[in-house]
Amino acid sequence: MTQLEINGLFAEYSPSLPILEDVSLKIETGEIISIIGPSGSGKSTILRVLVGLLHPSQGHVIVNGTEVNYKSPSALKSMRDTMAMVFQQFNLFQNMSVLRNVMIAPLKIKKEPEAEVEARAKEYLEIMGLGEKFDAYPDQLSGGQQQRVALARALALRPKILLLDEVTSALDPEMVNEVLDAIRVLSTKGITLIIVSHEMAFVREVSDRVIMMDDGKVVEIGTPDEIFTAAKTQRCRDFISNIIQH
Amino acid sequence: MSYTLQWGVAFDYLPYFLGGALVTLHLTFLGFLAGLIIGITTAVAQVYGSPLMQRTANIYVVFFTNTPSLVTAFFIFFGLPEFGILLSPYLCILINLALNAGAFLADVFRSGIQSVKTTEMEAAEIMGFSLFQKVQYVIAPHIAKTLYPPISNLYIIFILGSALASIFGVEELTGRAFNVDSETFRSIEIYTIAATIYVLMTFAASFALALVGRYVFRVKARMF
Numbered sequence: 001m002t003q004l005e006i007n008g009l010f011a012e013y014s015p016s017l018p019i020l021e022d023v024s025l026k027i028e029t030g031e032i033i034s035i036i037g038p039s040g041s042g043k044s045t046i047l048r049v050l051v052g053l054l055h056p057s058q059g060h061v062i063v064n065g066t067e068v069n070y071k072s073p074s075a076l077k078s079m080r081d082t083m084a085m086v087f088q089q090f091n092l093f094q095n096m097s098v099l100r101n102v103m104i105a106p107l108k109i110k111k112e113p114e115a116e117v118e119a120r121a122k123e124y125l126e127i128m129g130l131g132e133k134f135d136a137y138p139d140q141l142s143g144g145q146q147q148r149v150a151l152a153r154a155l156a157l158r159p160k161i162l163l164l165d166e167v168t169s170a171l172d173p174e175m176v177n178e179v180l181d182a183i184r185v186l187s188t189k190g191i192t193l194i195i196v197s198h199e200m201a202f203v204r205e206v207s208d209r210v211i212m213m214d215d216g217k218v219v220e221i222g223t224p225d226e227i228f229t230a231a232k233t234q235r236c237r238d239f240i241s242n243i244i245q246h
Numbered sequence: 247m248s249y250t251l252q253w254g255v256a257f258d259y260l261p262y263f264l265g266g267a268l269v270t271l272h273l274t275f276l277g278f279l280a281g282l283i284i285g286i287t288t289a290v291a292q293v294y295g296s297p298l299m300q301r302t303a304n305i306y307v308v309f310f311t312n313t314p315s316l317v318t319a320f321f322i323f324f325g326l327p328e329f330g331i332l333l334s335p336y337l338c339i340l341i342n343l344a345l346n347a348g349a350f351l352a353d354v355f356r357s358g359i360q361s362v363k364t365t366e367m368e369a370a371e372i373m374g375f376s377l378f379q380k381v382q383y384v385i386a387p388h389i390a391k392t393l394y395p396p397i398s399n400l401y402i403i404f405i406l407g408s409a410l411a412s413i414f415g416v417e418e419l420t421g422r423a424f425n426v427d428s429e430t431f432r433s434i435e436i437y438t439i440a441a442t443i444y445v446l447m448t449f450a451a452s453f454a455l456a457l458v459g460r461y462v463f464r465v466k467a468r469m470f
């Protein structure tokens with residue numbers, strides 16, 4: 001079943017400077033999609049449109065068969081209810097402990113019972129290897145640890161679609177695999193994943209499909225094997241060979 | 247020097263002075279507390295409000311931060327009865343303190359709101375926080391932590407500034423010192439005692455604020 005559909009999407013941060021140009025794609029429920037492409041190609045921008053931080057200037061976003069009306073706060077809210085996002089930069093609440101960071105939205109926004117939320121929060125933090133850090137504050141954690149808290153926080157919302165924007169790019173090398181392992185576990189749980197990553201081996205391993213972007217446009221969409229070994233476009237082949245050499 | 251110090255007379259009034267100090271404390275505490283609420287509301291209106299709300303908030307802040315609080319106090323004291331609102335001097339002064347504190351705090355809060363990391367606000371936004379919830383869970387704690395020291399200092403200044411209440415017949419510390427002075431004429435002794443009580447009060451307040459800051463907001467403030 002198609003869970004998410006983007007049709008002819010244009011988006012810009014400042015008028016007349018389009019960042020995304022005519023992006024269209026379809027994502028099935030439970031699918032794992034990776035978006036790759038050079039820096040500045042608009043990967044983060046797509047995710048920002050999907051969570052409503054940026055409103056499209058043209059085109060449609062359709063979630064579970066319903067077109068999102070970006071002008072309607074309630075439509076945005078119900079779209080966000082299905083999604084969670086982990087950003088490239090750390091975006092934890094600095095004034096809250098690790099546990100509180102993970103609990104706050106389910107508890108205060110979704111009004112779920114505290115005992116249940118706390119148990120779930122602790123479980124996810126333990127999966128992320130942060131069992132000892134419940135009471136720490138973000139400024140007492142390494143970047144890698146903060147990013148894992150952010151992952152646990154996103155999971156605690158029990159999203160249908162999880163958006164991961166270069167979540168491993170700030171991690172210590174030995175932590176990368178631990179987080180990638182956690183994402184692998186997620187990938188078997190039927191949750192739809194949209195992953196922006198420069199970890200090409202990982203992308204190739206976990207993705208059902210890979211989207212190659214360049215300069216705000218979708219260059220190519222295909223299975224990992226198609227993209228990594230038999231790309232149709234020269235641009236995609238160049239990018240892959242460049243990245244693999246580095 | 248023809249003036250001989252006679253401490254005994256002045257000390258007889260010590261309990262009366264301390265009672266006045268208590269009035270000063272609750273007057274400034276309540277006024278400042280109301281000022282905190284007014285200040286944060288105004289600052290939120292200035293940053294996130296509709297153009298009309300922004301303009302109204304700006305006029306309020308500009309008016310009160312650029313007018314002597316003695317003048318605004320007269321304004322409230324003599325102005326409100328014109329509208330049929332008759333309040334005790336204590337309440338008039340309380341309102342004046344709250345409105346003045348609110349305006350100064352709004353300025354402090356506005357810069358605090360603008361210093362919240364956009365990444366934190368975006369995280370809150372996509373997790374479905376309403377504006378009120380962002381203020382409650384993200385902005386206010388951030389402000390509390392980063393702006394706690396300047397806000398504490400402002401509170402001390404308001405304790406001292408509350409002496410103007412005596413002009414309006416509120417029997418706080420300065421008012422009572424004035425009363426005793428006009429009966430006994432022991433001015434130097436009386437105002438020495440009053441000044442000492444002010445010093446002790448502000449020290450106690452600074453100390454209490456630093457303790458609260460350290461344990462509630464994790465602010466590493468100096469105790470003195």
Ligand SMILES: Nc1ncnc2c1ncn2[C@@H]1O[C@H](COP(=O)(O)OP(=O)(O)OP(=O)(O)O)[C@@H](O)[C@H]1O
Nearest residue numbers: 013014019037038039040041042043044045046088
């Ligand atoms: N907040 C913003 N305001 C203005 N322009 C922006 C903003 N964020 C991104 N851009 C511009 O939009 C373009 C696409 O940025 P985007 O962050 O989507 O790229 P990306 O593919 O995620 O790159 P990276 O791999 O470096 O994260 C870039 O040219 C960038 O300069």
Ligand SMILES: [Mg+2]
Nearest residue numbers: 043044088165
């Ligand atoms: Mg990016």
